Amino acid sequence: MKLRYSALYVAMTAIFASGAVYAAAQDPAPKDTAASRKVKDLDSVQVTATKRETPLQKTPVAISAISADTLDKERVMTVQDITKLVPGFQATSQGDHGVVTLTMRGIGNDSAKTEYADPEVAMFIDGVYSPRPEAAAGLLLDIESVEVLRGPQGTLWGRNSTAGVVNFQTGKPDTSGFYGNAQIEAGNYSHVGTRATVNLPISSTFAMRVAMAQEQHDGYVDFQNPSQQLPSVAQQQAAYLASGGTLATFQPINASNYVTGGDKYNAQDQSAARVSAMWQPSDAFTWNLSYEYFRDRGTPGMSLMQQPRAGQDFWSALIDTAPYLKRDSHTVRSRMDFNINDAMTLSYVAGFNRFSGKSNFDQDNGVQVPTSFTTGASYQADRTNFSNYKNYSHELDLKSAGDNAVDWILGAYYAAEDNNIRFDIPILNGTAQGTVAWQGSFIQPKETVETTAFFGQATWHITDGLRLTGGARWSNDVKKNEGGRGWGWAYDPTVPQVPISPDVEPGNVGFNVSTVNDAKYDKSKVTWLARLDTDMGQHGLLYASVSTGYKSGGTQDAGTLYEPETLTNYEVGSKFSFLDGHLTWNSAIYYEQFKNFQLAAPITYPDGNRGLGFSNVKGTTKVMGFESELALSSENDRLNLVFSAIPKKELGTLKYAGSNDYQGLPACDPASGISACIDVSGNDLPHAPNASLTAIYEHDFRLANGGRLTPRISAQYQSSQWLSTFNLGDGDKQKAYGRGDISLRYNEPQDRWWIGAYVQNVSDSKVRTSAGRFALPDGSFAYTSQYLPPRTYGVNVGVWF
Template sequence: MAYRLHALYGAILVVLVSSTDALAGPADQAQAADPAQPQTPSAAAPQAGAAKTLDAVVVTGTKRVTPLQKTPVAISAINAETLGKERVMTVQDITKLVPSMQATRQGDHDVITVTLRGIGNDQAKTEYADPEVAIFVDGVYSPRAEAAAGLLLDIESAEVLRGPQGTLWGRNSTVGAVNFQTTKPEIGSYFGNAQLSVGNYNAIGARAAVNLPISDTFAMRVAFVQEQHDGYVDYQNPIGQLPSVDAQRAAYAASGGDPALFQPINPNLFVTRGDKYNAQDQSAARLSALWQPNEAFSWNLALEYFRDRGTPSMNLMQKPRAGQDFWSALIDTAPYIERDGYALRSRMDWDLNDRMRLSYIAGFSRLDGSSTYDQDSGVQVPTSFTTGATFQEDRTNGSKYKSSSHEFNLASTGTNTLDWIVGLYYATENNSMRFDIPLFNGTQQGTVGWQGSFIQPKETVDSYAGFGQLTWNVNDAWRLTAGARYTDDQKQNVGGRGWGWAYNPAVPQVPISTGTIPGPGNGFNVSTVNDGKYSHNQTTWLLRTDFDVGKNGLVYASVSTGYKSGGLQDGGATFGHEELTNYEVGGKFSFMQGRLVWNSALYYMDFKDFQLSAPVTFPDGNRGLGFNNVAGSTKVWGYESELSALIGENDRLNLTVSGIPKKELGTLLYAGSNDYQGLPACPPVSGISNCMNVSGNELPHAPDFALTLMWEHDFHLGNGGTLTPRFTAHYETESWLSVFNLGNEDRQKAYGRGDISLRYEEPERRWWASAYVQNVTDEKTRTAAGRFNAGDGQYLWVSQYLPPLTYGMSIGLNF
């Protein structure tokens, strides 16, 4: 199948290229935007109906505003129009538009974790873990993935930079970075837009933005969004599933229980109404301002608020029990999320003269939150109040994440033989969290299996960096670039404690509550002392050459490195940093007077000390989050290709192809995870109770081949309006869901998904209306997996899934 798709891709290219008599005629190359305004790039839409060429997109991946086709970096630039048409609401929704990009949503912390080119960390979801793909908003680093869903408010463009970005973008951009550019105010103009949408699952959405010209030097922009829908996961009725009281009594007696202590299972312990899992209730607002008193100075300032009152994403049984719907679960913990995020972002640019610009980019953010999650996923029906199942609630009692960052950079402007940029950077985090896990045998009426409380009152991060990059324009067609960044990271945990159940028979066995202060008096002992310090410094670097091929092409070759710091884990032990070296060649070409654009890259990555983390059980029975560095080299190679074309005057086509044929993990003898029960017993040297050797296994979320095809056609109606159908199809081969590679249940089979929409725009473009269907075939697509030990060598598997079929309609107004 993959071979046939490769052939199809080549055939499409041949047809498109051969549809004109000449390829080379001089294309209208996009000129770089005014360098005095680097903070407001204009990502012109390749798909826009008015566009006559496709090479007018500009990006900021090199911290300059440059034409995409003249930027020697693997970048996918997605403009606001495409984000809207594809109904991109979160970072996870972008993945189908970007080659080699995958994302999964984690249930118990309800965060989105991103993988690029096969590299990522599904467990990067707590105050301990950092991602390999850094997320920025207007150039400001956003360290907390929990707020990722709130970043797509009034977005002008999304730029996904693939490959290490450690020189210019810094730590945690090991394998890439995503930079969202918000829409900035415009001086001297009053305009705005509004949109309403409705859909199945009682979906309701509203978006609006307005630009306010305050004076000839000052403007403001106000934007708001509210998106909500009911949960996809129905509640199963315990009545009819629970065994009879006599059967419960017999099961309890068979387990050795005292007949005098027997009690029937209380069906009211199960949740059957209220907010369902996988529901959305999110809103955000942003107030932006631009002050430009003269041509040499500009200041953009934005204040943003994000609110989340939705519910977590439930793990679903891969094979539901007989008589139960796939999108349902037997729930004994009601879903809950309450998160509030605040962000202040600032950028000042001074043109010191016609050769030099000084910029100061600063950001401050805070995210507070709490949540509850049914970690046992309702996969087993209890046989008595203490047997046959497990009750586990994962609960974030409270979390506070505060961060700030400051960057000064000085860059050359204008046309020079040497283009350069130098800068200083400082970022800090101050995080705290309490996370409880009551785990009971049978039901919460039963006996304690284990329960604990992880209290981290203060964990800090301080990161200092200096960087510089120089491009020598050898001649009009050839350029050489070198860059380096020195980073010093320091982390500290003060007062962190893990409290584990002491199994004191004199203490009542009840689930720990949010108000419980754990201690010996209520059955808890300190299981881990998490105090500690970590420090490390690292230099990342870049070497690149690129040259023009005629007027319409560019090829490049680069060697670059990325870096992610190590840190502290439960117990106060440190884990090491990771580093990646990427070798890449690529090309960017425009054909047919700019009506066809084809960008491709081939890469090989040598990844050392890759960090893998997971919830684990220690030999003494207590639990925590464990980290391992994979020894030796994790080796990955792959290819990426993006093609955009205007066919005639009314058809637009985008084709994205990627493949990762090699993705081999290095050496890791003792990999464990409580999400995968039933792993073999581990030797004492490992420090955990159960594990397996995953050396040489394939990386997860890395299909051998993936393809996304987007097509739309404009029908011009007699009244001057335009009717545009749009079709998006995605196909990828099978891929693993964990490093354990445990068989069919631990992978997503080859699949295809499709979205369709129909949009009408009235002649004056003052309003529009659209209808959409997403996941037309109602494909059940796994993004993560786990398994529960059902005894007798049998396992019950669960997975996270992309949303089911959804449909709706929207109407928008421009004024």
């Protein structure tokens, strides 16, 4: 893969380099570096889970706080890389849209990947909500900290925080001086990564900060040679004749229909840049403003055969659709803080995002080998011709300040989205030159979302060590689909049977309207919180809470509506610190009851046309679990243990569950509205292992020259887990596994630079994150899965100035 650097990127790299030289000459002691920070009092970590800054150990919420230093050492690049650091947190990549879906405490939706669906785990960056799942695949840069709030956060954080919230805090400019950092790394799969940040004090009241990042590596999935697998011409003729064809219409399979060169699947090529500004004309007012650009020119992740064909490498596939991915995102975020007086502050948080994307994906995964150009296999290319999202949001928070008998916050929120998409699915018999099995085109020219909310929360300090908190939020959601149409193949014999082109109107090339998607959803919901917490001595906290969250309903294909889902969470937690704050131990036990849990999947209707269908699971979906985090820090040693147990994760009642990702499901009752389904009532939720444990340990060896050599090991164990609600056996499951990373870093005595080496997935474990099933000619099934990356290794070097 070629290096792709913009002129701006090269220029900024030069600025960072010259700044480093200048700083080295002028300032023998750098302002601040991750390496030079002393042993932290873990009890002093600050978080913003309650929308005010509070110590982590005094915040009665199940929350994981991840520092910039940890993000750097764990090589966190996307949200998916954070999951092992948070109990009960899982992520699944989705190939056809190139997105990542998140699951927390067993609650998530693998198909929350389209213009229709909302995630159960809400993502915020500097307090600004990112409503679309594409955001989870974005490149993280210059992140100061990550806070992951577990359990419903519907009161302060709003809708779509049913299972939890991930809140990223970016690095902010300050006026203290000129400083920054830069690093570069290289590894196998032609990996090259560069990152740089610089803080620029313009005046005593104004500062700027510039951050840039580029990450790229070649694809993990090799191309299989079609000539080694395609049948001979004589075998092709026999299969074609047996299917009813004639020699007059026979043609040999065109091997050039298969891809054997170019960009591979599972490649990364992402760039990001952020320019931030801070203006503080007085102690009473601060304004932080940033513009961020994200560019993705990598490739989607390929689903691989769990049992590869004889003679084929595991990380390979028979590809008949070249991978393609193009995503661009522009985001503006603004926060203004006003200190009205000693007892009251006002904050205004606003954001705007414009996203555009295209992609092409080999949905048949190369599982079936054709017996002729029209038999024995299925060619399916899932193609996003265009996908455009615009959203903006405004939030006003008025809250108390200082020491009060009652701490309170009042807020108002408004957000809007305007989305459009065209998604084509050509499915042909045999190969791309075969006859049409079915093909569809889904064109949604205008889908809008409007959300309005008002909320309030108060904490009464009953005594110095006992507090009672209550809060509520009213939200109204209006969703509209205007002019949306699903087009299906009309099987007109006079129309050439070729895959639909992205630049043609389906009505002109043999398609009929299969679904009219115009619809409007308009409902309101109240969520609430009640919590009691008490100090246990000077360094302990106990809390008990009941909280609710919800995800709005909406419209779907065929213009029908689905209902909102609601979650009630009962939780008891504790937080303790020992050894003068160098040891913390936080735990929580929770029980969740879920109503109208939304499941979405690509489905086939009884008339043979296809669409995306939403089902509300009836009855109560129940989840019960325990989670614990332990952190120990001394002068030379740091240890983290993250544990999660989810012994109960039982789905409610859903008699008719279908998905085109699982071929061979039984025929369904016509009254269900889908062609194939099974009863999944009472099944286990996916991505919810009974037990999960992450252990991270590092030790500083103090060298004679004053430098430090730090080995680090990060290991994760997870028990077996289902990969879908179907619970279809070993192919639909990830067995228990262990996976580990190691690294070694040297910091020079003055902490001006460091150099390191790493190996991730040392054992080269093959860890599934999703599953699908394909029918084979002999009546058996082949399972495919998305996988976490194979073993990777490399070296890196960084400088602070």
